[in-house]
Amino acid sequence: MKTLLVDDHALVLEGLRHFLMANGIEVVGTARNGAEALSQFAMLKPDLILMDIRMEGYDGIQTTQMIKKEHPEVKVVMLTAREDDESLFAAIQAGASGYLLKSMEPETFIRQLTGLTAGEPPFAPGLAVRMLQEISRRRQSADKAADGIQQELTDRQREVLELLVEGLTYKEIANRLELKEVTVKYHVKEMITKMHLTNRTQLIAYASRKG
The missing domain is CATH 1.10.10.10 (Winged helix-like DNA-binding domain superfamily/Winged helix DNA-binding domain)
Known part of the structure; x- marks a missing residue:
């Protein structure tokens, strides 16, 4: 898959680019912020975007929303140091296909990422369960509110x-x-x-x- 990397730290971008290419993943470009990501995406037409969340200007979630709105077929995987439930759920709502952490072991990271080609959403260990729990919690809250209104x-x-x-x-x-x-x-x-x-x-x- 042609991959675009988006992160506001140059060292992270360069290290990640070398790491992915060494593991057989084609990196076609990099971007330092949301605006650059939109520009690079339009020019390079990648199949996959590895997207940081915290960036100046458009953050990763806003950028993901804009890209997925026009190109729902593109896979966007969040790559971040943040593992709070709110960021996780916001990313999935924005259309992200997965959520990986920068603290993951390299072997686990590559295994999760390459599983995307087989239709397996990549999630850092434990995050998929937390996401399902959060969805369940929000649905129960919505149902309780609707129950009250139904009366x-x-x-x-x-x-x-x-x-x-x-x-x-x-x-x-x-x-x-x-x-x-x-x-x-x-x-x-x-x-x-x-x-x-x-x-x-x-x-x-x-x-x-x-x-």
């Missing part, structure tokens, strides 16, 4: 929601409840807004999960 639904909204879960269309719900179709759509929109969801699919999925 605020009107009786009519509950009726509409139950029929949505059964798989009825807006028109079928309107006929069943003797409402206008536009009224049904209004109730659905209100429920989505109240429960801080994005669309009808999420609303149905949440209601189905809660039974």
Whole structure:
């Protein structure tokens, strides 16, 4: 894979470049900050970017978001000294394919990185478990908040929601409840807004999960 290295420390960049090339990984370029990374990416079209998190200007997470928005196929792996849960989760939300630490043993680092070609997300030991735990914690918090909001639904909204879960269309719900179709759509929109969801699919999925 053609690889672009992004780090604000010149010595780190040079050492990492030699290390990767010695292990058969093609390094096509380096960048010292987010702006340089965007420029180098546009010119070099790498398959993989090893991205530091803490940099002046655009940090690694912001740069990752911008690249992944336009080129979702590109693999971005965060390479950093930071292993706090907030940075880890923010990186994954930004679209990073993995999260490696500068303190890792060289053999482990290369093994994790080369596993990316086989579709295995590279994570420093223990970080994948922590990421899943954090996702679970946030989902539980969101569910608790939605549970509280669900208690605020009107009786009519509950009726509409139950029929949505059964798989009825807006028109079928309107006929069943003797409402206008536009009224049904209004109730659905209100429920989505109240429960801080994005669309009808999420609303149905949440209601189905809660039974």
